[in-house]
Amino acid sequence: MSTFLTDYNLIPFHLSLLAVLLLGMVETIGYYINISPSQVLKRIAPQRIQELALLNVKFSKTLILFFLLMNFSFAGYVLQFCIHAKEGQFVPAYYLILPALIIAIFFTVFMIHCLDQVVPPKYKKQTVNLLGRLATISSGNARPGFSAQARVRDEFGQLHYVQVEPEFGELEFQSKIILIRQKKSHYIGKKISVSNRLFNPS
Template identity: 90%
Template sequence: MSAFLTDSNLIIFHLSLLAVLLLGMVETIGYYINFRPTQLIKRIFPQRLHELALLNVKFSKSLILFFLLMNFSFAGYVLQFCIHAQEGHFVPSYYLFLPALIIAIFFTVFMIHCLDQVVPPKYKKHSVNLLGRLATISSGNARPGFSAQARVRDEFGQLHYVQVEPEFGELEFQSQIILIRQKKSHYVGKKICLSNRLFNPS
């Protein structure tokens, strides 16, 4: 055991694992004293780095560093032990630095993706206000008490599909309407007459 801890070919992986433990301790203590050292890292790195897709996650960016260091040390240990099982000795760590780093990046990206799917967002998206916008009936006909699907674009150009029914009369398939009121589960739409200048035949 002592030979494993003191072997120079494993030092870099020992240091990586030690950094994981220290980072976890410092972040835990910093959480309770309201001073997290990793917040200083954000000021050091350029703002553009935080705009990368990999860093655009819903949890603390320090976890990415935590995962990377942890996976790097474990990947290094696994590679060294596999070589030791075959050759009977460890190889210099600089031979395994790049392979261990590639494996660590792969598993880190995988873990980030999985974690980002289950962590709730910090800020909830506000519901889009579609009232007063033009829509087109895209599925079936609508009449009072029976809604139909309509497509409408919001102010940002994003397409939405909503359920619409008229106050009275009938909204035929492909007819253009304006959303005038919202109920719990659907919108109320008013058909645009052919003579209305808002009507767009396309």
């Protein structure tokens, strides 16, 4: 046990695990005194870092660092013990820092993605502007006064189903359209011809 704790080849992973414990303690104490370290980090972090896609999640950014450090520590231990079981000794830590970091990032992104799917959003999403976006009629035909359902993706790739009707003429099932105007309950769409460059980029 003493060898495990004092072996210098395991020190980076010991430090990472210690940082996890300290981070958890600080966050817990901050919760009770109403001073969250994650809010402090958010204030001092540059705006570009705050807007990274990886950090655009619904929970505390401190949790990302917590997962990363924890996964780095565990990945390092697993790699070292696997090598020790085969070679009978630990290898220098600098050989495993990069592989352990890659494994840690992979599992951290996976854990963040899983949590992001189940954690409810802190704020309600703002109304998405779909004007000017391409859509496809997905149910029935549409004509003036009678709308049909169309599917369209917003700028973030999120799929939406909206009601669409044309200014004139008819929009057939599976026809490609562009949303040009919005009314109270539906959009006005204009059909895109097959020869149009928007319809057939090639």
